[in-house]
Amino acid sequence: MPHDTAFSNSLTGVKSKGFSGFLVYGPYIEIMEAMTYAVELSYITTNKKGTYAGKFDINLSKRKEDNTFDFIKAEECFLEFTDTKIKKATLYFDSSTYIGYKVEFRVFVETGIDLYAFQIQTGKVDKPHFYYHDTTVCSQLEAEIDVFPRKYQRLRIILFRIRAIAIQPRVIFKNPVLLKKSLQQKTAKLLDKVKAQIISCIRSIDYKEGDIIEVPVRIDHLPRQLKNQFYKKFEVINAESLCDDCYGIHPLQLPLVCCKYMPRNEYGLYQRVWTQEMVKELRALAKSKNDYSCEGYRGSVLQHYAAFDKIQVEGKKTMVIGSVSPWLECILLAYKAKEILTIEYGTISYDGKDIKVLDRLKQPLPPPETYDIVCSFSSIEHNGLGRYGDPIDPEGDLNTMNEIFNVLVTEGIAVIGVPVAVNNVLVGNGHRAYSKEYIENHLFKILDIVAYPYGATKVNYTKDKTDWQNQPVFIMQKPLCRLPHSLVSIVS
Structure with a gap:
C-alpha cells in the first residue's frame, strides 16, 4: 500500500518516523455490491505527544466524465495512544450508495508520533474477510507480551516486532489457504529460533518486590519467584488457562433479576451498575426468603x-467483600442491618444510599474494629x-483474611463461603479450592469456626478438583485474643 510520509518497512509492518502524513493508504478496491463493510486496524504507539496519535x-x-475525481470521506476515528500495547480501531460503513467508487483505508499519523501499523483487516459484516492476515503463528507469543514487565521496555518492543512478522497485510481474492501456508512457511522457521529464547528470558527475569505484573495473567507465565510460591501451597492444574473478568460479568454469576437492570458492554458482559429499582426488587425477594x-x-x-x-444482624454494621451484584447486600437489608459497605x-456505580461502595484499588480500607459482621462469598479464593x-x-x-480480622470488632462475626476440595487446588488463575486441613489450620486459623448454615456434616470436601460451585458457608467469630496471619508467622 502507498505512503506519503517517511516510514520504515520491515518484518514489523510499517513504522512512522515522526513526520505527519498518511503512513498507509490504499488499496483502491472497486465497490461492486451493496453491503456493510467492517474495517479493523491493528497498531501500536510507543510514545505520547499531543491529544491523539493520528x-x-x-x-x-x-x-x-470530465476526468476529475469525486472524493468522499465515509468514516473516520481518532487513534488513541496505546502505551506499547496492540490496539484495534474499527470502522463500519454502508456501501449501498457508493457502487462504482473505489475504497481506500488511510492511517494518518501526527508529527512526533512513533506508530506501527500492523494490519488492516477488512470484510463484510458477518461474512468471511476478503483480506487475510495470519496471526496464528504468533498467538502464543501474545500472552508472553502481555505479562512482560513494563520496565523492560526495550525487550517488550522486540517481542511486538517478532509477533508482527506474521500479521503483515496481504490482499487476496482467490485462495486464502495457499497464502496462509506460504506465510507460515516463511515465518515459522524464524519464530522457532527466537521464541524459545524470548520466553525463557521472560520467565527467568528476577522479580523484585514492587515490580508491576500486568493482569490478568496465566499462572505459568509469571516470573519464577512468584510462580513457585503458588506451587508450594497448591496443586496447580490448567496452569495455561486464563480467566479474564476485568471487562465484565458473566450471566452465570448474576441472579436473573439483576440481568434485567445491569447494562452490557460491547463484549456482551454485564457491567457493575446497580440501581435502586434492582435493589428494591432483590430486597423484596429476600424479605420473603425467595431463592433467587x-x-x-x-x-x-x-x-x-x-x-x-443463627446470628444477630439487625442493627449491626456490616461489610461485604467482593461483589458483582448486590444479592448478598439485599439479604442483609432484609435482615435490617444498620449499615452496609x-x-x-x-468501580461499582450505585445511585442509592442504603449501600456504600468502595473501590479497593483506589480507596483505603476502613479503620480497625469498625464492623460487627463481615461477609464474603466466592471472593477470597480469587484474591491475588x-x-x-x-x-x-x-x-x-491470607492477606484478605487479615483485613477481615482487622476491621471486625472483638467477637465480631465473619460469614464466608469458599470452594472446598479434598486437597488444595489452584485452577489456573481462576480460583483456589481449599482442603479441610488448610481451612482450619491456615486460611481461617485466626478466627474460630462456630457454626455452619446446615451443620458441619453437610460440608462436602469433594474429590472433583475443578468444582468451583461447591462453596459451603462458614460462620466464624473473632476471638478475644488472637493474632492476625502476618504476626502469627512471625512469632511461630
Whole structure:
C-alpha cells in the first residue's frame, strides 16, 4: 500500500518516523455490491505527544466524465495512544450508495508520533474477510507480551516486532489457504529460533518486590519467584488457562433479576451498575426468603438465610467483600442491618444510599474494629490471582483474611463461603479450592469456626478438583485474643 510520509518497512509492518502524513493508504478496491463493510486496524504507539496519535479513515473516490475525481470521506476515528500495547480501531460503513467508487483505508499519523501499523483487516459484516492476515503463528507469543514487565521496555518492543512478522497485510481474492501456508512457511522457521529464547528470558527475569505484573495473567507465565510460591501451597492444574473478568460479568454469576437492570458492554458482559429499582426488587425477594440464587451458585441465597438466622444482624454494621451484584447486600437489608459497605476490585456505580461502595484499588480500607459482621462469598479464593484486576499476590487470600480480622470488632462475626476440595487446588488463575486441613489450620486459623448454615456434616470436601460451585458457608467469630496471619508467622 502507498505512503506519503517517511516510514520504515520491515518484518514489523510499517513504522512512522515522526513526520505527519498518511503512513498507509490504499488499496483502491472497486465497490461492486451493496453491503456493510467492517474495517479493523491493528497498531501500536510507543510514545505520547499531543491529544491523539493520528486518524484512521475510509476514503472513497470515483473518476467523473470530465476526468476529475469525486472524493468522499465515509468514516473516520481518532487513534488513541496505546502505551506499547496492540490496539484495534474499527470502522463500519454502508456501501449501498457508493457502487462504482473505489475504497481506500488511510492511517494518518501526527508529527512526533512513533506508530506501527500492523494490519488492516477488512470484510463484510458477518461474512468471511476478503483480506487475510495470519496471526496464528504468533498467538502464543501474545500472552508472553502481555505479562512482560513494563520496565523492560526495550525487550517488550522486540517481542511486538517478532509477533508482527506474521500479521503483515496481504490482499487476496482467490485462495486464502495457499497464502496462509506460504506465510507460515516463511515465518515459522524464524519464530522457532527466537521464541524459545524470548520466553525463557521472560520467565527467568528476577522479580523484585514492587515490580508491576500486568493482569490478568496465566499462572505459568509469571516470573519464577512468584510462580513457585503458588506451587508450594497448591496443586496447580490448567496452569495455561486464563480467566479474564476485568471487562465484565458473566450471566452465570448474576441472579436473573439483576440481568434485567445491569447494562452490557460491547463484549456482551454485564457491567457493575446497580440501581435502586434492582435493589428494591432483590430486597423484596429476600424479605420473603425467595431463592433467587444465580445459576453459577445454586443455593447460595438459601445458605445465607440459614446463616443469618443463627446470628444477630439487625442493627449491626456490616461489610461485604467482593461483589458483582448486590444479592448478598439485599439479604442483609432484609435482615435490617444498620449499615452496609461493599468492597470490590473495580468501580461499582450505585445511585442509592442504603449501600456504600468502595473501590479497593483506589480507596483505603476502613479503620480497625469498625464492623460487627463481615461477609464474603466466592471472593477470597480469587484474591491475588489477577482475574478481576487485583494485583498478583500468592498470599492474597491470607492477606484478605487479615483485613477481615482487622476491621471486625472483638467477637465480631465473619460469614464466608469458599470452594472446598479434598486437597488444595489452584485452577489456573481462576480460583483456589481449599482442603479441610488448610481451612482450619491456615486460611481461617485466626478466627474460630462456630457454626455452619446446615451443620458441619453437610460440608462436602469433594474429590472433583475443578468444582468451583461447591462453596459451603462458614460462620466464624473473632476471638478475644488472637493474632492476625502476618504476626502469627512471625512469632511461630
